[in-house]
Amino acid sequence: MFAKIRNRLTMVYAAVMVCFLISFIIASYTGLVWVLYREEQLDVEAFAKEEAHEHINVLRQKQLSANQPFVEDDEQNDGKLFHYVFDMNNQQVSASEPAPEVRAAIIESIGSWKGADGEAILTKLHLPSDNKNYFMICSLKVYEGDRALGTVFVGKDITSYCIMLKRLLLVLSTVCLLFLVIATFAGHVLAGRAIIPIKNSFSRQREFVADASHELRTPLSVMLSSVDAIRTDDENKFSTFSEQVLDDMKSEIKRMTKIVADLLTLARADAGATNLFKEKFDINNVAEKVIRSFQPVAAEKGIKLEFVGTNNLFIQADRERINQLFLILIDNALKFIQHEGAVILTVKQVTGSKRTVNIIVQDNGQGIPEDQQQLIFERFYRIDKARSRDAGGTGLGLSIAKWIVEAHGGTIKVESSVGVGSTFIVSLPS
Numbered sequence: 001m002f003a004k005i006r007n008r009l010t011m012v013y014a015a016v017m018v019c020f021l022i023s024f025i026i027a028s029y030t031g032l033v034w035v036l037y038r039e040e041q042l043d044v045e046a047f048a049k050e051e052a053h054e055h056i057n058v059l060r061q062k063q064l065s066a067n068q069p070f071v072e073d074d075e076q077n078d079g080k081l082f083h084y085v086f087d088m089n090n091q092q093v094s095a096s097e098p099a100p101e102v103r104a105a106i107i108e109s110i111g112s113w114k115g116a117d118g119e120a121i122l123t124k125l126h127l128p129s130d131n132k133n134y135f136m137i138c139s140l141k142v143y144e145g146d147r148a149l150g151t152v153f154v155g156k157d158i159t160s161y162c163i164m165l166k167r168l169l170l171v172l173s174t175v176c177l178l179f180l181v182i183a184t185f186a187g188h189v190l191a192g193r194a195i196i197p198i199k200n201s202f203s204r205q206r207e208f209v210a211d212a213s214h215e216l217r218t219p220l221s222v223m224l225s226s227v228d229a230i231r232t233d234d235e236n237k238f239s240t241f242s243e244q245v246l247d248d249m250k251s252e253i254k255r256m257t258k259i260v261a262d263l264l265t266l267a268r269a270d271a272g273a274t275n276l277f278k279e280k281f282d283i284n285n286v287a288e289k290v291i292r293s294f295q296p297v298a299a300e301k302g303i304k305l306e307f308v309g310t311n312n313l314f315i316q317a318d319r320e321r322i323n324q325l326f327l328i329l330i331d332n333a334l335k336f337i338q339h340e341g342a343v344i345l346t347v348k349q350v351t352g353s354k355r356t357v358n359i360i361v362q363d364n365g366q367g368i369p370e371d372q373q374q375l376i377f378e379r380f381y382r383i384d385k386a387r388s389r390d391a392g393g394t395g396l397g398l399s400i401a402k403w404i405v406e407a408h409g410g411t412i413k414v415e416s417s418v419g420v421g422s423t424f425i426v427s428l429p430s
């Protein structure tokens, strides 16, 4: 149980950490990308304005005389920055060209340019070499007063920034993964520490239940024998009412004795203080004996109680506990059945991938709703509390049955439909 809580806590810690790390990475990465993008955009837009200003004269001359020579700009250019200047007839007037391998792609891109005037846009260029280059490109119309003289295209190669950002994302993701592993490990250790006080208080509570149940057993048996003594004392003359009160007291004391015994069993099981005394015995003998002991109860309720088994089915188990398991399952089947129903107990060997002995208790009683079929194995869980109480139920029977089965390395499950009946299937290693 504590291992489960610890794992669940670790998972919660890890999930919180993942959410936190992912949000942190997304926020910081997006912020960084935006800052760099905006920086480059402003830079290129300023560069476009500068070039437009510088080329006003050339474009004016070009308008006056069409034979104006082409101007190759001799500015220092490492291929990262470029500009093209076109007149109103789309004739190149001046240029400082980018690196030769991207030239064709850039000319193609500005040929079909659709960006807003003066706004730099990130443009991805697909090169024939299959490489991808990223340019921040801006086009700006050049005016003299209201008269348009031409257009300037400027651009900056920001591929290295983009590659750097991609690498950064990879590094951040790796760091995130690494932190996740560390956080999970740390979470596991912290969860272990966090449950120490819970463990302590649980074990104190367990000890309390065990001690209280143990201490209550003696006074309860004294009370029971005292009520019996009063009832059987010939010198006592009771009214009918007093006799009824004494009978009610007796049945309540019996009920309390059963709850106390069940609680003690579970408290000892929780503390691991219950030893199983395993021996080899014929499980059919035990089943037959239990069936015989329930026959009068079944007959009184008009229920047909049947046993189907094969001889000599030996099992290595705790005889007393297996007997208790039969008692719980048959008692429930008889308790939650209408008058004149039928209960069949089958004990058989199953040879599949593993050899098991299956105990099947089938009744045609009221059935169990599907959403409660798992809950009935929990302590004090009863579908109809009043009915279970009237029938002498405590809500602890199936918890004890589950513990007995699991302590023997087996499984227990229920198949049931409301109004049709229930089948409890226990599978024990043979």
Ligand code: ADP
Residues within 6 Å of the ligand: 328, 332, 333, 336, 363, 365, 366, 367, 368, 376, 381, 382, 383, 384, 388, 389, 392, 393, 394, 395, 396, 397, 398, 399, 422
């Ligand atoms: P109880 O002492 O009430 O029988 P159990 O733990 O044995 O406690 O059973 C828990 C609840 O499961 C019961 O109160 C009942 O509602 C339901 N239940 C158990 N066995 C059957 C059955 N054979 N048919 C219908 N309901 C059942």
